[in-house]
Amino acid sequence: ANLPLPKSNRNCKLHNCFDYSRCPLTSGFPVYVYNSDKYLFGRLLDSLIKQAFEATVRTNVYVTENANIACIYVVLVGEIQEPTMPKPVEVEQHLHSLPYWRTDGHNHLIINLSRKSETQNFLYNVSTGRAMIAQSTFYDVQYRPGFDIVVSPLVHAMSEPNFLEIPPQVPVKRKYLFSFQGEKIESLRSSLQEARSFEEEIEGNAPADYDDRIITTLKAVQDSKLDFVLVEFTCKNQPKASLPTEWALCGEREDRLELLKLSTFALIITPGDTHLVISAGCAMRLFEALEVGAIPVIFGEHVQLPYHDLIQWHEAVLIIPKPRITEVHFLLRSISDNDLLAMRRQGRFLWETYFSTSDSVFSTVLATMRTRIQIPAIPIREEPAVEIPHRSGKAAGTDPNMADN
Numbered sequence: 578a579n580l581p582l583p584k585s586n587r588n589c590k591l592h593n594c595f596d597y598s599r600c601p602l603t604s605g606f607p608v609y610v611y612n613s614d615k616y617l618f619g620r621l622l623d624s625l626i627k628q629a630f631e632a633t634v635r636t637n638v639y640v641t642e643n644a645n646i647a648c649i650y651v652v653l654v655g656e657i658q659e660p661t662m663p664k665p666v667e668v669e670q671h672l673h674s675l676p677y678w679r680t681d682g683h684n685h686l687i688i689n690l691s692r693k694s695e696t697q698n699f700l701y702n703v704s705t706g707r708a709m710i711a712q713s714t715f716y717d718v719q720y721r722p723g724f725d726i727v728v729s730p731l732v733h734a735m736s737e738p739n740f741l742e743i744p745p746q747v748p749v750k751r752k753y754l755f756s757f758q759g760e761k762i763e764s765l766r767s768s769l770q771e772a773r774s775f776e777e778e779i780e781g782n783a784p785a786d787y788d789d790r791i792i793t794t795l796k797a798v799q800d801s802k803l804d805f806v807l808v809e810f811t812c813k814n815q816p817k818a819s820l821p822t823e824w825a826l827c828g829e830r831e832d833r834l835e836l837l838k839l840s841t842f843a844l845i846i847t848p849g850d851t852h853l854v855i856s857a858g859c860a861m862r863l864f865e866a867l868e869v870g871a872i873p874v875i876f877g878e879h880v881q882l883p884y885h886d887l888i889q890w891h892e893a894v895l896i897i898p899k900p901r902i903t904e905v906h907f908l909l910r911s912i913s914d915n916d917l918l919a920m921r922r923q924g925r926f927l928w929e930t931y932f933s934t935s936d937s938v939f940s941t942v943l944a945t946m947r948t949r950i951q952i953p954a955i956p957i958r959e960e961p962a963v964e965i966p967h968r969s970g971k972a973a974g975t976d977p978n979m980a981d982n
Contacts, residue, residue, distance in 0.1 A: 586706060589724050591949060594707035596683050600648035606952045608639045608943060609647035609677070616652075617671045621663060623656040625734040626690050629935035632735075636936070638955055639943055648684065649946060650677050655689035655697060655712070665702045672705065682708035686946065689713075690938070691730040695826065695858040696818050711942050713857040713883075714820070720854055720881065726945050729883040729932040730861050732830075738933050744838045744870055746921055749914045754804040755842035755874065757795065758833065759824035760816040761788065761849075787899035788849050791876065794902045795844075804910065807836065808844075822849035823858050830865070837871040841917065842895075842909055847877030854881045867893070867928035870921050874909070876902065884931065884945055893924035 583593045591597075600606065613619030613627060630653050634640050641647060652675065657663070672678065678685065685708035689700060698714045710719075711726040720727075795808045812827035819825035824846050826833065837843055843866035845859055859875075860883060866873045874895045875882075882890050890896070897905060931941045947954065 586704065587718070587721065589707055589721050591724060594683060594724065595950070597950065599684055600950055600952060602952055604646075604648055604952065605955060606639050606649070606943075606947045607641040607643070607647050608637070608649045608651055609642075609644045610634045610640055611650065611652045611675060613653055616675070617663065617667065618652070618654045618657075621657045621661050622653065623658050623692055626656050626692055626731060627653070629731065629734040630688075630690075630939065633935045633939045637939065637943070639947075644677055647677075648950075648952075649943075650675075650685045651688060652685065653688050653690070655699070656692050656694055657697060657699065659694060659697075662697075662699055665699070668699065668703045672703070672708070678706075680706075682706035685709065686711060686726075686942070688728070688942065690728065691857040691860070692732065692734055694818070695823075695856065695861060696820055697857070698820075709946070713855065713860045714853075715855050715881065717852045717854050722881075723886065723949070726942060727855050727860075727881050727883045727885065728942055729938060730857060730864055731935055731938055732861075732864060733934055735935075738868070743868065746870060746918060746925070749841075749917045749921070751841045751871075752805060752839040753807050753836075753841065754909060755844050756807040756836055756840040756871075757844035757846070758807075758809045758812070758827040758836065759846065760810065760812045760827060761822070761824050762816070762819060763821045787876075787902065788846065791846060791899065791902050794905070798906045804906070807840075817858075819858055820848065820853060820856055823853070823856055824848075826858060826861065833865055834869055837866055837869045840871045842874045843871035845873055845875045847875065847880050847899075851877070851879050854879060855883075863894075864928070864932055867924045867932065870925060872917065872920050872924065874905070876905075884941060887945055887948060888927060888931070893920050893927055 583589055613622060619627070644650070652672070654668070672682065672687070682705060687700065687705060687708050687710050689697070689710070689712035691697065691713045700710060700712065701716065701719055709725055711728045713728055713730055715725065715727065792810055798804070799806050799808050809827070812825070814828060816825035816827055843862065845862045845866070847859055848856060859880065863873050863882065872895065874897065876897055876899050878896055878898045880896065882888070882894070897908070931937055
């Protein structure tokens, strides 16, 4: 197809980097998935992510083995088993050698899922042409709104979530009003190698690093004992690896979940570097909070949450600009129980529907793409309901004079 050429791949949008002629409205949205074993990525992939992805592909109604009729071509490139990280030039070569890449990769979807690592962003310096990228970490220079897809981490790769361990929706208020655990390895000031005063930063062009003010304010709330809160800014054990200016996760997943089960709100502090619009570490904190019903409170309105162009996140999450940190305690105390319960229910719905399993993650990625190009979903096949016989021998509901009891 003769697509209008954008000035650069950074300017890719659907209208100039996507070939609609391969995806008629009546096509049914056929998706071709490359066999990872035939390419470099297959040998380096995290084994659980690879198995989960292959199992999901086998049962997905949109997947086709006929590449000639495909609308979308999907290639799984990560998560990579560390420390075997490929060089950007190697990734580029293997992408460009895909049989249906067609010189620029249009209608390709490159999926890079996160499970254990919060730091992998090896596509950052890779020329992906007109291919779309779906992953959990994006800098603003690589993220193309409306074209790339922010996805959630794949935590439950080859296992179903244990719903018996998920706490009930009530009581609405829990032991802690809010909680936060994390450790920042590198501050924005050190990463910029500058030390401006807060006032100078406000007046100048450089972004202000509010994290010092956030720490001071949250510690003051904890010391005031007006509410029971728990904030820790150093990890008891070695913190997880993190990107510069990001708050690293502390401890094991099970320990973090136990604290979140006791928390009404879970604080999520976005990285001090505002060029990092979403990170796998923040996405993991969001996933864990939704999983156990702690309402996420995200500091940093620049953040791009998973599937943000389709999900109404304000119904389940509070997103607060960092300069409002001094007002956060007042805000959280003023939310009614009805609103808290509604947000918790919506968060649980989002987690179960879009994030909880490998099937839901892959289906959501495809649904995002399908919705963007306006192709209707495949109709759900009607199934006859099973008749429930009444103890009189008649089928329930067939005799208007007989109560269904």
